[in-house]
Amino acid sequence: MDASKPSYVSATPEEPGQAPSGVASLCGGPLPLESIALPDGLELRCDDRGLTLVGDGLELRGDFTRMLPRLRQPNLSRELLVRAARVKGVAHPMAVDATAGLGEDSLLLAAAGFTVVLCERDPVIAALLRDALSRAAEQPLLAEAVSRMQLVEGDGAAVLGGLEQAPDVVYLDPMFPERRKRGATNKKLQLFQRLESPCEDEAALMNAALDAHPRKVVVKRPLKGPYLAGIKPSSSLAGKVVRYDIVVPAPSR
Numbered sequence: 687m688d689a690s691k692p693s694y695v696s697a698t699p700e701e702p703g704q705a706p707s708g709v710a711s712l713c714g715g716p717l718p719l720e721s722i723a724l725p726d727g728l729e730l731r732c733d734d735r736g737l738t739l740v741g742d743g744l745e746l747r748g749d750f751t752r753m754l755p756r757l758r759q760p761n762l763s764r765e766l767l768v769r770a771a772r773v774k775g776v777a778h779p780m781a782v783d784a785t786a787g788l789g790e791d792s793l794l795l796a797a798a799g800f801t802v803v804l805c806e807r808d809p810v811i812a813a814l815l816r817d818a819l820s821r822a823a824e825q826p827l828l829a830e831a832v833s834r835m836q837l838v839e840g841d842g843a844a845v846l847g848g849l850e851q852a853p854d855v856v857y858l859d860p861m862f863p864e865r866r867k868r869g870a871t872n873k874k875l876q877l878f879q880r881l882e883s884p885c886e887d888e889a890a891l892m893n894a895a896l897d898a899h900p901r902k903v904v905v906k907r908p909l910k911g912p913y914l915a916g917i918k919p920s921s922s923l924a925g926k927v928v929r930y931d932i933v934v935p936a937p938s939r
């Protein structure tokens with residue numbers, strides 16, 4: 687965790703699984719390794735382009751620079767996620783992205799002014815995300831937004847349970863089981879999905895989100911997908927392929 691940023695979490699929760707040895711130090715420790723073999727024929731490589739997941743002749747690297755066109759106004763304000771997460775009358779809103787992945791959705795929220803706590807439980811995805819964040823911090827057009835992003839490696843539900851203050855927004859985008867069955871059209875996504883496991887703890891995530899007492903929970907779903915954990919949203923914003931369900935919890939008594 688970056689000690690120079692305000693912290694919203696008291697402690698990093700324990701990882702449910704152990705990180706493959708050396709992942710945490712790749713590109714980051716005092717003696718960076720050049721390559722780590724992962725199960726399933728995958729490999730993590732570190733070179734001057736950053737940390738890269740390699741497999742099946744494909745490469746996957748976190749890269750926030752490709753998001754730049756979406757971060758420019760008026761594009762940013764038109765993003766469905768930004769519209770769904772908007773909270774009125776809060777000068778410095780705070781969001782928890784409990785299923786951060788490679789952090790692209792979190793970056794949209796940070797660029798829109800949110801401070802974002804990003805939770806990622808897969809150690810390899812978290813290492814790719816950490817590397818992307820540190821490279822983006824050196825990019826003048828990304829540095830300000832990235833300074834509002836704090837990565838916590840661990841389970842999102844556990845992080846939500848340990849927050850020191852209620853977030854304004856909790857964002858959930860767990861992998862939808864159907865997405866894996868159909869197979870991703872995007873080849874880089876196929877590589878990502880070899881690491882990612884389908885969400886089997888929908889209810890735990892949604893309950894932890896609601897128990898954190900946010901103003902709203904925003905959930906990304908496939909356009910025609912069922913509600914997460916069967917909870918009917920207060921409203922939805924639908925795009926061409928995805929939908930953002932907005933759950934506004936009842937005020938606590």
Ligand SMILES: C[S@@+](CC[C@H](N)C(=O)[O-])C[C@H]1O[C@@H](n2cnc3c(N)ncnc32)[C@H](O)[C@@H]1O
Nearest residue numbers: 785786787788789790791806807808841842859
């Ligand atoms: C579909 S991806 C999220 C993509 C992300 N919205 C983005 O913009 O890149 C889902 C991610 O959530 C992670 N994940 C799923 N359940 C989680 C949990 N309970 N806690 C933390 N991370 C979780 C997975 O490992 C995966 O990286």
